[in-house]
Amino acid sequence: MNRLLSVIFISRFGQVLIFLLVNSGDGAIFPYFYQLFTPIYYAAPACFYLYVTTFISGRNRLRKFEWLYFVPALLAFIHVLPLPVSSVVRWESIANEIDQNKQLFVTERSGLFPGWFYYLGRPFLLLTYLTATWITVFRSKVRIEKMDTGARNWIFFFLRVATFFQLISFIPLLTLDLEAPLFKASFILINCTVLLMIIIFILHQPKLFYGYLFVAVDLDHDKDNTDDKVSINDPELPKSTAVPKKTTILPDQLISYVDSMKSFMESKRPYLQSDFQIVDLANELNIPVHHCSYVINSSFDKNFRDWINGYRITFFIRQYPLKSDRMTIEAIAYESGFKSLTTFYNAFKKETGLMPKAFFSQQLVS
Template identity: 50%
Template structure:
């Protein structure tokens, strides 16, 4: 019992952590973050509900089971929309996609205690859930017949799982086309395999019931928790998965280090020491997979990207990411990254920092007697003083004070 409580507590903690983080994450694709947060929260609710069922508390179960039931019906649709949204690089739900949540709406109607509705026998419901699980729930548990829960949930799971694999195969994202340089495809295949495993494992009680093999509810809870923790440990060793999609902390299309050294605007830090603090050893990167883009199409993309960047001054946005630029010009993110890296000849972060440095050089003579260098750098799109000095040194070869003491004027990006 202690082992069960420990595993459930640890698993619920991580699932809840990812859910809350994704719900309030400011980086990444908001649509995708919310969908993934819903999936994790549904899994959290499933494990937590299993623990309440095991405890036999009828009052707690009447609240928890009904509270999470609509989310169980929404989770398969959320997963499918996450997969298709990842493939098509979507940033918001369309009106047509909202139809996928009709089963969840029916589940809300199902669990609401309508006036005049029959009082539910939670003693019987608790006993059936404890002994056989929701797949064999025959007691009335809401407005609709009992099979709305027992048959509706697994049916939705299987249907949407098939739709997810169909979407992956349709857009040619099979295992043999995934490479180590394409982290997005690796993540989506990894996620789909994990989901398939858990969803199919959840149907094992049906097989055991058919074979007249006794069910051990605690065994399923423990095995689910162990597998989730093993998968989490795997993700910890894959930073592009853990930080790029679960914690949404890094834009992996850029080469800038994930963390910037915070520098207070009131602290007086010498430029040489600041530069030494932010310099890091260079890491060799693998060559990007060559895309099927003609030279003319690549040149057109490059022209379009530069035109939008310069005319709209997108580089002035401190939190600008390559996905924002790709969305603005309406081209795939990997195409945008390929053009910048191979045609323009810089990685995305260095490229936009070049624009920021040139903007800074244009503004400095106009504002240097009014505000500090750091303030002008912030207006130029730099998040921090450290990032500015590092980018300036990379672009001009010297620090700002040396650059201006030499009387040098800025050039073109």
């Protein structure tokens, strides 16, 4: 999925780069980049379709027959090879058509195959895979509704942005004055605006973006041998909380505090916030901080950090079997409220007596 998504981004980058090179008048470099990105253009529509379908289905590998979707990209690669039988390419004419905002509809021959291979082939692939993707999404409504909120938000955001970028390529067909400077400026402005929207989305949803797109941590990788290593140099290791010696709480009040804390943790799940502190708990329940500390130490026999990490580990144990096929352990640990893997492994070992791999293996046996 990481590779599929990277091809989509690189393809869009290539379109903007080619457009800028042509408009800068640098005719010497432009042909090399044009040939370089052509196979990627033909692979991008298939990558878009495969990324969405594998994301929705929860798969992390392509099926064997799905590699056939990349046959057009292979043909495009052959098309741009400098073979002896290839015709002479008129790069000035191609540059002029791109300068007129016809990058998707270049009619000049650019390689081994005739011009229609480009100006009919690319639009056909783009529209075919775009239509197939949305049909798949509509047919998978039930599966999508079962996704967690973050995954659902991401896939619909990605779908809308990618669809917008693909459809905007057809604007030249609807525009009469294609050489107007306003349209060229608008092309760059629209691309930059949408890119800014993506960046803002990522900044507001960092866990989602990191967890679903570019994570590559393998829980079961033998070389990492993570289960046998627990670092003690963890800046987030539980630290003892000072409890005033003269703290006095009546039995009824102690029971009330315990019930309030349990109810709040189970209903609001504040432990999912990695920066949640005992001060926040005290403010939410309107209880003095030193009373919170005393109750946690005396009634739960833990300090605050161990107590809240216990909730996070319980949440992780429930979520991992449901999400391990499409999310990494690091992503699920972050989703559970941990700031780092080191903190997570230490807490998991302390709470269950085992490391994750051994714990879930034991669960399967039992």
